[in-house]
């Protein structure tokens with residue numbers, strides 16, 4: 001290479017690196033904007049018309065991002081058979097492919113992609129994620145390339161592809177981390193067997209709802225639903241059927257409640273129901289609906305019955321104590337006493353108590 005050519009190449013590669021640095025550091029622009037800027041940069045660098053980041057799915061070539069002239073109708077999500085694209089050649093070669101005048105090429109002039117799209121020039125690079133083929137980064141044009149693609153051109157595409165690879169992996173990891181965090185959050189607040197809130201989740205939901213009621217001076221009922229003779233069910237039919245009964249009971253209770261009520265699993269065969277804005281009459285209807293729904297569970301010959309201890313509470317317009325869990329536990333203890341009475345006096349029934357938030361001398 002002559003000194004002039006070498007200088008030109010150096011200047012050109014410096015420009016590529018500088019632009020690439022600018023684009024890839026513009027994190028606040030967002031991934032999509034960065035990719036589109038990168039594709040645009042490639043088009044300007046090579047003086048080509050169509051830029052695509054594709055994903056390979058089986059034998060399909062799927063456009064993920066593209067920059068095209070207005071006349072070319074191409075958009076994200078467009079799908080082609082891989083064998084009918086030049087990227088099929090790139091993927092097979094597992095290496096960069098640069099073609100300048102395809103119509104005059106011995107081999108590729110007969111390629112189905114040439115017949116289908118009539119693109120004369122193409123430079124493409126496979127994108128690999130964790131050792132697996134992800135897709136391609138490619139630039140092309142219906143016009144023949146006026147010069148030969150050089151090593152510096154391949155290096156430029158390689159550099160862009162490398163950034164895309166790193167960024168896609170980072171996004172993949174971020175997504176996995178988010179999913180894991182969501183799963184952990186769910187595990188912390190939900191019961192894994194019945195998939196309804198656990199005790200911890202219950203405190204959170206109850207606090208939110210009671211806060212609202214205490215601001216408006218409303219009313220609400222907290223009830224504990226306990227399956228009757230559950231030990232016997234377990235002992236007779238096994239733990240697995242016992243678990244099934246718990247899942248079905250949770251489902252039937254959920255289905256019997258209004259949107260703003262909720263059910264949580266307190267532990268074992270004990271569930272908590274919270275019914276905001278419900279007086280004792282309204283609650284009685286809900287409880288009879290719940291008992292009927294649970295009675296319809298068909299797991300054994302004997303229908304499942306439950307006992308319910310309920311505590312109706314009126315709120316004045318005051319704020320809740322900072323130790324909300326202690327207040328909730330006191331309310332649960334009162335409902336528990338009512339439940340105990342229901343068990344002692346024959347089961348399959350509801351016993352209610354009523355009071356006021358002021359009883360707790362907040």
Ligand SMILES: Nc1nc2c(ncn2[C@@H]2O[C@H](COP(=O)(O)OP(=O)(O)OP(=O)(O)O)[C@@H](O)[C@H]2O)c(=O)[nH]1
Pocket residue numbers: 193226227228229230231232234238239240241242243246267268269343347
């Ligand atoms: N299958 C299953 N059983 C559980 C689970 N958690 C607790 N249990 C069982 O539930 C049973 C509860 O028994 P008890 O507290 O005596 O209550 P009960 O037999 O329903 O009697 P009453 O409440 O008085 O009607 C125990 O045998 C526990 O082992 C669970 O997650 N799955």
